[in-house]
Amino acid sequence: MSEFNLFIAARALHVLAVVLWIGGVAFVTTVLLSAVKQLAGKEQRLELFETLEGRFALQAKITTLVTGLSGFYMLYYLDAWERYLQPQFWWLHLMTLVWLLFTLVLFVFEPWFLHRWFREQALRDSDATFRKIHRMHRILLSLSLIAVAGGVAGAHGLTF
Numbered sequence: 001m002s003e004f005n006l007f008i009a010a011r012a013l014h015v016l017a018v019v020l021w022i023g024g025v026a027f028v029t030t031v032l033l034s035a036v037k038q039l040a041g042k043e044q045r046l047e048l049f050e051t052l053e054g055r056f057a058l059q060a061k062i063t064t065l066v067t068g069l070s071g072f073y074m075l076y077y078l079d080a081w082e083r084y085l086q087p088q089f090w091w092l093h094l095m096t097l098v099w100l101l102f103t104l105v106l107f108v109f110e111p112w113f114l115h116r117w118f119r120e121q122a123l124r125d126s127d128a129t130f131r132k133i134h135r136m137h138r139i140l141l142s143l144s145l146i147a148v149a150g151g152v153a154g155a156h157g158l159t160f
Contacts, residue, residue, distance in 0.1 A: 018063070020063045021060055026145075032053065036049045094143065
């Protein structure tokens with residue numbers, strides 16, 4: 001496989017991984033959390049949310065890894081590191097920030113303390129905890145969607 005074909009494959013994998021990752025985040029944010037917040041029992045809320053989001057966690061981990069590796073390869077292939085110094089590539093900065101935030105949450109914060117903190121808070125005050133989690137997901141989803149739109153437009157030459 002030529003280096004150019006490898007670049008095309010990396011871009012295709014990158015887009016596919018982003019679709020699965022951010023699409024999953026959109027589902028959790030707009031469907032799952034909204035539905036779970038309406039359940040009456042706080043333990044029922046917590047168990048359902050942890051079960052369903054737990055199933056998505058593996059997909060999120062794999063897709064963020066694929067996104068990061070393919071993104072790194074594309075930057076390497078294009079020798080595009082200087083784009084981080086140019087403001088018209090704001091979308092690259094945002095993509096990297098979103099990727100870094102999710103990677104830290106999935107691989108560092110969640111296993112070290114976030115899961116335990118969330119469970120304790122949800123058992124103490126379920127309504128407030130799910131409101132906070134939903135707000136956080138909406139913010140992250142919004143940033144993600146702006147990054148996706150900016151990345152697609154920027155990759156096709158749109159600059160501001």
